[in-house]
Every structure is written in structure tokens, then in C-alpha cells.
Amino acid sequence: MIKEFISKGGIAKATLGAFAAAALTATPAFAAWKPTKPVEFVVPAGTGGGADQMARLIQGAVIKNKLMDQPLIVVNRSGGAGAEGFLDVKNSKGDAHKIVITLSNLFTTPMATGVPFNWKDMTPVAMLALDQFVLWTNAEKPYKSAKDYIDAVKAAGPNKFKMGGTGSKQEDQIITAGLEKATGTKFIYIPFKGGGTVAVQLVGNHIDSSVNNPIEAVSQWRAGKLNALCVFDTERMPYKAKITETQSWNDVPTCKEAGIPTDYTMLRGIFMPPGVTADQLAFYVDLFKKVRETPEWKDYMEKGAFNTSFKTGDDFKAWLENAEKQHATLMEEAGFMAKK
Numbered sequence: 468m469i470k471e472f473i474s475k476g477g478i479a480k481a482t483l484g485a486f487a488a489a490a491l492t493a494t495p496a497f498a499a500w501k502p503t504k505p506v507e508f509v510v511p512a513g514t515g516g517g518a519d520q521m522a523r524l525i526q527g528a529v530i531k532n533k534l535m536d537q538p539l540i541v542v543n544r545s546g547g548a549g550a551e552g553f554l555d556v557k558n559s560k561g562d563a564h565k566i567v568i569t570l571s572n573l574f575t576t577p578m579a580t581g582v583p584f585n586w587k588d589m590t591p592v593a594m595l596a597l598d599q600f601v602l603w604t605n606a607e608k609p610y611k612s613a614k615d616y617i618d619a620v621k622a623a624g625p626n627k628f629k630m631g632g633t634g635s636k637q638e639d640q641i642i643t644a645g646l647e648k649a650t651g652t653k654f655i656y657i658p659f660k661g662g663g664t665v666a667v668q669l670v671g672n673h674i675d676s677s678v679n680n681p682i683e684a685v686s687q688w689r690a691g692k693l694n695a696l697c698v699f700d701t702e703r704m705p706y707k708a709k710i711t712e713t714q715s716w717n718d719v720p721t722c723k724e725a726g727i728p729t730d731y732t733m734l735r736g737i738f739m740p741p742g743v744t745a746d747q748l749a750f751y752v753d754l755f756k757k758v759r760e761t762p763e764w765k766d767y768m769e770k771g772a773f774n775t776s777f778k779t780g781d782d783f784k785a786w787l788e789n790a791e792k793q794h795a796t797l798m799e800e801a802g803f804m805a806k807k
Contacts, residue, residue, distance in 0.1 A: 500746040502537040502564055509567040511552030511576075513545045515663020516633060517598060517680040521735055521767075522568045528763040534754060545660060548572055548634045550582040557588040559740040563747035566592065571638045571733045574794035579636035581805035586791065589738040590748060591783050593755045597774035598733040600642055600678045600699040602722065605669055606692055613696040613725035616676065617650050625653035631665045631674035634658050636803040638733055639665075641794075642678045642699055644801035645729040646722075669693060680733070682771030685710060697722040699730045704772040716772040732774060734790065736783070752779050 508526065512518040519541075526539045544552035549572040556567045567589070577584045602613055610616040620628045632639025635658045643656050657674055659665050662683030668674050669684075670692045677684070678699065687693045689710055697720050698704055704716040722729060737755060739748065758764055759777060768775050778786055798804050 500563070500744065500750050502535065502750075504564055505538045505540050506535075507565045508539045508541045509552045509556055509565065510541060510543045511545060511549030511567060511572060512543070512570065512633070513659075513661030513664070514543055515683075516661035517683050517771075518568050518570050518735070519543060519661065519663075520682055521595070524763065524767050525568075525758055528758055528761045529754070531763065532757070532761050534757050534761075547580065547582065548576045548637055550576050550580060550584065553577075553584050553589075554582070556738065556740050557584055561742040562740050563743045563750075565740055566751060567738050568595075569734060569736045569738055570598070571790075571794065572634065573734065573736075573738075574791050575637050575641065575798065575803075578795065578798045579803050579805055586738070586787055588741060590741055590743050591787060592737040592739055592748065592751045592779070594734065594736045594776060594778040594783050594786065595755060595759070596735045596768065597776050598680045598682075598735050599704060599772055599774065600638070600731055600733070601681055601684070601719065602646075602696040602699070602727075603666075603669060603677045603679055603684050603688075603693050604675065604696060605672055606694050607672070608675075608694075610694065610696065613720070613722060613727060616696055617652060617725075617727065620652045620654070621650070626655050628652075628654050628676065629657055629674040630654040631657050631659060631668050631677045633660070633662050633665060633679075636798070636801075638731070639678050641797050641801055641803070642729070642731050644803075645731065645797070646678075646727060648800075649727050649729045666693070680771070681716065681773075682767075685770060695719045697725045697727065698772075700732060701730055706769050706772050708769065710770075735773070 508522055510519050510522045522541050526541055529535050529539055544555055559565050573586050604610050604616055630643050640656050647653055662679050665677045665679055666684045666687050669677050670687050684693055688695055699722050706716040709715050
């Protein structure tokens with residue numbers, strides 16, 4: 468029986484059958500998509516700000532840990548409060564060699580300008596983190612707390628103090644409007660192209676305060692040039708390692724603790740153009756899961772005092788739906804919605 472099987476080529480047929488079955492089983496792995504040329508990493512904001520810093524950190528982590536065969540090329544497209552970058556991605560249908568890092572101008576820019584763009588015009592990949600906002604003042608000034616500063620603003624009267632921020636009718640100005648509403652104050656709001664520029668302006672005493680993200684002002688805080696008065700969140704930041712000689716992020720009180728009942732956190736997410744395939748989307752979801760496990764990313768999250776929430780798929784889409792509604796309410800209240 469065995470001899471007959473061998474003599475009739477049973478082993479050869481069986482072997483070929485096994486190879487065929489193995490090939491069929493392995494096809495998805497071999498066919499899984501990956502970039503075949505450099506990937507353009509769009510930043511819809513200026514250089515030096517939080518989104519730019521995060522994109523370049525990711526670029527470095529991908530290179531150092533060899534997470535991708537092709538390079539990531541960071542490109543800043545900040546025109547029109549980020550509209551330039553978003554429209555570029557929206558109009559690059561099916562181009563899986565382009566991704567964009569988003570902040571909350573994903574919602575605020577189309578609402579404030581009427582530019583024909585919505586987050587649903589792109590493909591959501593992942594929420595990487597949520598970013599905090601801190602009320603900063605120059606360390607040379609006498610304010611020891613947020614209350615001290617707000618009292619000084621009130622005493623001076625309307626439009627005497629300058630608040631610096633990133634863009635008009637964007638996150639920083641929304642927070643400023645909320646701060647004004649909560650405290651009965653009125654600032655002169657001065658927009659700049661990026662959070663890095665805002666921090667420099669505050670150090671130079673060209674503005675009186677800012678609501679920069681932690682990562683955008685941490686180096687100036689560490690150097691003793693700026694004071695972190697409060698964080699616009701419901702809870703203190705959890706990081707307890709000292710940044711300055713005397714303070715950690717956890718030592719910064721919430722603005723609510725300081726009697727300023729307003730809070731706001733900002734998206735740091737990744738999107739692709741519309742019309743990409745499931746395999747192409749899966750590649751980037753997997754890539755950013757790997758990025759989050761790198762020591763560079765973990766160190767960056769702590770130094771920048773980020774909320775490390777991570778979402779993909781339907782969970783991310785549900786969060787985006789809710790965030791869009793919240794921003795519409797905030798923009799309406801601040802009078803920032805574009806006229807129809």
C-alpha cells in the first residue's frame with residue numbers, strides 16, 4: 468500500500484498540495500500593504516508648535532526603531548489656520564503615502580472660516596493622545612498663582628493685558644474666551660503662527676500670558692523663564708517627576724482649583740486621505756501602536772504631560788462625533804462661527 472502510494476507519485480502530489488495550501492494561507496501576510504515610497508507627514512500648523520514637535524518626534528522614533536522601510540517626510544502646511552494642510556489631504560483621495568497629524572483645528576478651522584472641509588472627508592487612523600493647556604506668565608512678573616494674575620487683569624480693566632495664542636478662532640482663543648467668560652475679564656488676543664513663537668514672545672514680555680500646551684513651553688519653564696499657573700482640566704496632570712527645581716507637572720493646580728471654572732483638552736490624532744484600502748489603513752494603525760511602545764514616545768508623553776488616551780476604529784469615530792458637537796457649542800458661545 469505504501470509502495471503503491473510512493474510509486475504513483477503520492478508524496479510529490481501531497482507535497483505540492485501542502486505547498487499550495489501553505490501559499491494560500493500565507494497570501495494575506497505576503498500581500499499586506501506597506502509604503503513603497505516616502506510618506507508625506509502633513510502638519511497643519513507652524514513649526515515649533517505642539518503638532519510640529521509631535522510629528523518630528525514620531526519621525527525620529529520611526530527611524531531609530533526601524534518601524535518603516537520608507538522615510539516619513541514632515542511637511543508644514545499651516546495656511547488658513549491649517550486649512551491648507553487639511554484640504555491637501557482631502558484632495559489626495561486614495562493616496563496612502565500621505566498622512567496628517569491633527570489637532571482641534573480639525574473642527575475649529577472649518578467652523579470659523581467656512582472652508583469646505585470636515586473630518587469625515589478623511590480617513591481616521593488613531594487618537595494618539597489628548598493634549599493639555601496651561602496658563603503661563605513670565606517668571607519676572609509678581610504673579611504667584613492664577614488668582615493673582617486674574618486679579619491683576621481685572622484691576623487693570625478691559626483690553627489692557629495681552630494673551631498670546633496660536634491662530635485666530637482656534638483652540639487658544641476659544642480657551643481665552645472661556646477664561647474671560649468665567650472671570651469677567653477681557654484680553655487683547657494676539658495670534659501667532661505656532662506655539663513655539665508664542666513661548667518666545669512671552670519670555671520677551673511682548674505678551675502678558677499664554678495658554679500654550681505643556682510641550683510648547685516646557686523648556687522655558689525648566690529654564691525659569693515662565694511660570695505655570697494652572698492647567699485647564701478637571702484633574703491635575705499625573706506626572707510627578709520634577710521639571711523645574713521645585714515643581715512637577717502634578718504640582719500645577721487645575722484652573723478650577725484656582726477659581727477659574729473652565730477646561731479644555733485637545734486632540735492629537737492621525738488621519739489619511741479618503742478612499743484608502745483596509746490594508747493601507749491597517750498598516751498605519753499598526754505603525755502607531757508600535758510608535759506608542761517606543762521609549763522615545765513614552766518619554767515624550769511624560770515630558771509633555773499628555774493624557775495618553777488611544778483610540779482607533781469605531782471608538783475613535785464616536786469620540787470625533789462627540790468632539791465635533793462640543794466644538795460647535797463652544798464656537799457658537801464665543802461668536803466664532805463663520806457667517807452663512
